[in-house]
Amino acid sequence: MKEHSVFQFVNDARVRGILAQVALLAFAVFCIGWLVSNTAQNFEDQDKSLGFGFLVQAAGFQIAPTxxxxxxxxxxxxxxxxxxxxxxxxxxxxxxxxxxxxxxxxxxxxxxxxxxxxxxxxxxxxxxxxxxxxxxxxxxxxxxxxxxxxxxxxxxxxxxxxxxxxxxxxxxxxxxYPIWQSGAGVAGVIMLVALGAIWAVNRRSQQRQLLTGHPLPFWRIAGGILLGALAVIWLSVGVPFEWSxxxxxxxxxxxxxxxxxxxxxxxxxxxxxxxxxxxxxxxxxxxxxxxxxxxxxxxxxxxxxxxxxxxxxxxxxxxxxxxxxxxxxxxxxxxxxxxxxxxxxxxxxxxxxxxxxxxxxxxxxxxxxxxxxxxxxxxxxxxxxxxxxxxxxxxxxxxxxxx
Amino acid sequence: MKKLLTFAIAAGAMAITGLASAATLDDVRTKGYVQCGVSQGLPGFSNADDSGNWTGIDVDLCRAVAAAIFGDGDKVRFTPLSAKQRFTALSSGEIDILSRNTTWTMTRDTQLGLNFAGVNYYDGQGMMVPSGLGVKSAMELDGANICTNTGTTTELNITDFFRSNKMSFNLVAFEKADEVVAAYDAGRCDVYTTDRSALAAQRTKLTDPNAHKVLPEIISKEPLGPVVRQGDDQWFNIVRWTLNALINAEELGVTQSNVQSMKNSDNPAIKRLLGTEGNFGEELGLENNWAANAIQAVGNYAESYEKTVAPLGLARGVNALWSAGGIMYAPPVR
Incomplete structure (x- = not known):
């Protein structure tokens, strides 16, 4: 009777599943442990140590310009x-x-x-x-x-x-390459504003198309905004960079x-x-x-x-x-x-x-x-x-x- | 689940076989050959011919070690390594000896977990330029583009040289020597820098070797020698003393052809070297005729040099014996 219940226990698919999982986990832990201890042993044998101190040392070699x-x-x-x-x-x-x-x-x-x-x-x-x-x-x-x-x-x-x-x-x-002149910052802000406006127009155009089926003439408006922004920059700060x-x-x-x-x-x-x-x-x-x-x-x-x-x-x-x-x-x-x-x-x-x-x-x-x-x-x-x-x-x- | 288990077992097995043991001699004896790390092709030092036979002074050292252990200089396998890979290959146990024109420096000796077993070639870093540039001295190289190998001391030396002379330069560093030569040949660089022995060797690969010249400056000391992992003194001693045996053999006049008859020599130094007197081989964990086997396999240092490095047009120079005006000097076998 008792033996019968042990068999039942082993035959239970759920229990077997858990046992297999536990065995696998133990094996994985064993493998990782082995790897770690083996590495540690080799480090000791070769008199080396782990550490990131080298990162602040100066590097004495030249690198190609990139x-x-x-x-x-x-x-x-x-x-x-x-x-x-x-x-x-x-x-x-x-x-x-x-x-x-x-x-x-x-x-x-x-x-x-x-x-x-x-x-x-x-x-x-x-x-x-x-x-x-x-x-x-x-x-x-x-x-x-x-x-x-x-x-x-x-x-x-x-x-x-x-x-x-x-x-x-x-x-x-x-x-x-461009050498930025004074006023480059202002010009950058103006360009950002212009890009933001173009993005808004794009969204608006999509919404309108969904509602009415007729999009805005997006490219023409975007081109206009861009030209306008360039004109404002030119009038306010001139050309904000020179080419080298x-x-x-x-x-x-x-x-x-x-x-x-x-x-x-x-x-x-x-x-x-x-x-x-x-x-x-x-x-x-x-x-x-x-x-x-x-x-x-x-x-x-x-x-x-x-x-x-x-x-x-x-x-x-x-x-x-x-x-x-x-x-x-x-x-x-x-x-x-x-x-x-x-x-x-x-x-x-x-x-x-x-x-x-x-x-x-x-x-x-x-x-x-x-x-x-x-x-x-x-x-x-x-x-x-x-x-x-x-x-x-x-x-x-x-x-x-x-x- | 089943698949996962199989995978875990396979991974575990791989981890176990990947173990690097401390007793290299036992490992080498078990597998039956010495695994030797060499260059990817440097005439005179380690170079493979069309049929895959390796020759060179670095190759000879590995053969000598194999002969000292097994009595057979062919029980060695070669792993061609780039400069970048070489130390990792040695630390990981992939190779038993690194005999790859490697410079002995303090950092490498102390920080990399390696030991240099000696010096088999005293070299120095030089520079080669196309003769057409009309450059006569390294001091005229301000603004030069310089080609070299990555992962070598040459990168550091050349940087030091230009910094200390307040000159500017660009460094183009390739992984393999063949690409350095090809890029220099194509004109990417004004200067090719590496050890002078290697310059002599690589020069033969250029389209027109005679259109280039080596500048007179030697900007560094490059003692090249075999390297082993730190922490295995027995193996370290075997490599060190095999090298010493080859140099001592030259000094004592023992050659490949007379090594057997020399065993009957009256000179006690020769008797000790060749194992007819004393117990030196067994102290190393080898047989007493270890050195005789090594000399039988590759000849003494001079013979090895004449076969390998001399054809490049490199005279013995500082690599001559101490008794002949050089600095090649091996401690005695006693």
Missing amino acids: LGTWLFDYEAGVSTYWDVYFIGIVNTLLVAALGVVAATIIGFLMGVMRLSQNLILRSFATVYVEVLRNIPLLLQLFFWYFTVLRALPDKRGKVELLPGVVSVNLEGLFLP LPVFKETGPILRRGFQGDTAIVVIPEMLAVWFALTLYTAAFIAEIVRSGIMAVSKGQSEASVAMGMTRGQTLRLVVIPQALRVIIPPLTSQYLNLTKNSSLAVAIAYPELVSIFAGTAMNNVGKEIEMVGMMMCVYLTFSLLTSFFMNWFNKRAMLVER
């Missing part, structure tokens, strides 16, 4: 490893953000082109997608970098894209010739190559996502909208794309995340992003692998989660509103 080094005013031997960390984050973010924007534009273009009636456009897009998504990204990175390098004149020469204003050579792309144009020297010590870095915004060729490679590679995937999204919208939808008298453009903009977005957004999020993470390949061609300067140079100098890899993982995790949150929010907005 947005990060400019923002944090990096100076070798004075700036700390904290600065190196943030410079890495800024440079990673920069190339990821630029890449996401450009890849989205090119990807959408290619995706629509793949469905075009025009044979040449369609074939071009097909070849683009098939070639670029089937070549490893690292190879493309090298291809762009060394193509860019081989194509350009060295630093004592230049190719003027916009004579005297925008030029390019082996040292990078040289752009003018890149200065090119052809005389002097041979290594000092070429563009003078402090007179221009320098976009180093490493950054350009990383941006091109990430953009074109990811765009190939986005193109396929866009194509699948558009094809997922049933043909009846566009036929119906044409029957209602909409133009082809209106059909695409108002009927097809909004419905396609529901299919496009979730896989698009993955591509954005991939792009961000792929930017770490840039270490191969000397772009100073997080993995290169923090996990590379800095880690070799201070040797705090666990701490530094941990800090780096936090950064990528944060980027990924933020992208996911944003895209989920956007996805909710684009989702079918069921009535």
Whole structure:
């Protein structure tokens, strides 16, 4: 009788479930404990310790001029490893953000082109997608970098894209930058007010369209507001900035010739190559996502909208794309995340992003692998989660509103 | 649930096999070979040919250690590592010895949990420029773009040099040496800086090696040597004394070809080195003919140098024996 009840106990699915859960939990705790104690033991054996004190030490190495080094005013031997960390984050973010924007534009273009009636456009897009998504990204990175390098004149020469204003050579792309004059603050406030007004007009226009079916002539009003704001700025404070144009020297010590870095915004060729490679590679995937999204919208939808008298453009903009977005957004999020993470390949061609300067140079100098890899993982995790949150929010907005 | 359990077990198993044990010699004996971390291709130091055979003075050291342990210089496997990966690979137990033209510095010795077992090449950092620039001295390099490897002491040295001379420069730092060479060759940089031995080696990869010249300045001391994990004294001693044995062999005239007959030498120093007198091998945890095996496998230091580094056009210089005007000096086996 007693034995029978024990069997009953074991045969109870609920009890068995709990037992299995407890066993699994114990095993997980055991594994984690083992990992931790093993790490601690190895640290002790190698006479190392955990700690973040290194972050306030000065970093004694030079970093190529980039947005990060400019923002944090990096100076070798004075700036700390904290600065190196943030410079890495800024440079990673920069190339990821630029890449996401450009890849989205090119990807959408290619995706629509793949469905075009025009044979040449369609074939071009097909070849683009098939070639670029089937070549490893690292190879493309090298291809762009060394193509860019081989194509350009060295630093004592230049190719003027916009004579005297925008030029390019082996040292990078040289752009003018604005020097703010007095009154720039006032001008900024006026521009903000104007943008706010345009936003309000846009909302108003949408409301009116819902109520009456007739939108306001939004673009004309917005253009008017913008022109008005510029006129007010010009009348009140004049032109609030001056351009600093890149200065090119052809005389002097041979290594000092070429563009003078402090007179221009320098976009180093490493950054350009990383941006091109990430953009074109990811765009190939986005193109396929866009194509699948558009094809997922049933043909009846566009036929119906044409029957209602909409133009082809209106059909695409108002009927097809909004419905396609529901299919496009979730896989698009993955591509954005991939792009961000792929930017770490840039270490191969000397772009100073997080993995290169923090996990590379800095880690070799201070040797705090666990701490530094941990800090780096936090950064990528944060980027990924933020992208996911944003895209989920956007996805909710684009989702079918069921009535 | 079942899937989850399988996954947890797999993860646990991975954690266990990933353990790095303190007794490296036992591990090496169990697996039957020495895992040696080398460069991704630096002629003269560690370089693989078309069929995957590694040669170089750093490679020879690993072979010598393998021969000292197993009596066979081929019981070694090589892991090519970038400068950036090398210390992590060693600390994590992925490799047993790091023999990858690595500079011995105080930080690395004290803070990274590593020990340098000696110096097998005394080097210094130099700079190479295209001859066409007409630059004659490093003091004329104000405003230069400089290419180098990440994760090396060269980044720090070059920064120090320019800071102390109040000159400005841009540093373009690549992960792998091949890209440094390619970028320098394409004209991205005015200067290529690294250890002078490596400059001599990488120069052979340039389109026109003769259109470049190495500047006279040597801006740092770069004693290169094998590295082991801190905390395993036995393994540390094996690597250190294998290196010492090769240098002592040169001094005593023991070569690859005469090592067997030298065992009958009357010179007690040679007898101790080759294990016919004393118990030195067993004290290391090896057999008494450990050093003889090492010399049999790769030759003495001079032979190894002549085979590997000398073809780059690098004379012995400071790397000659102390008795021949250099600073290569090994403590005696006694």
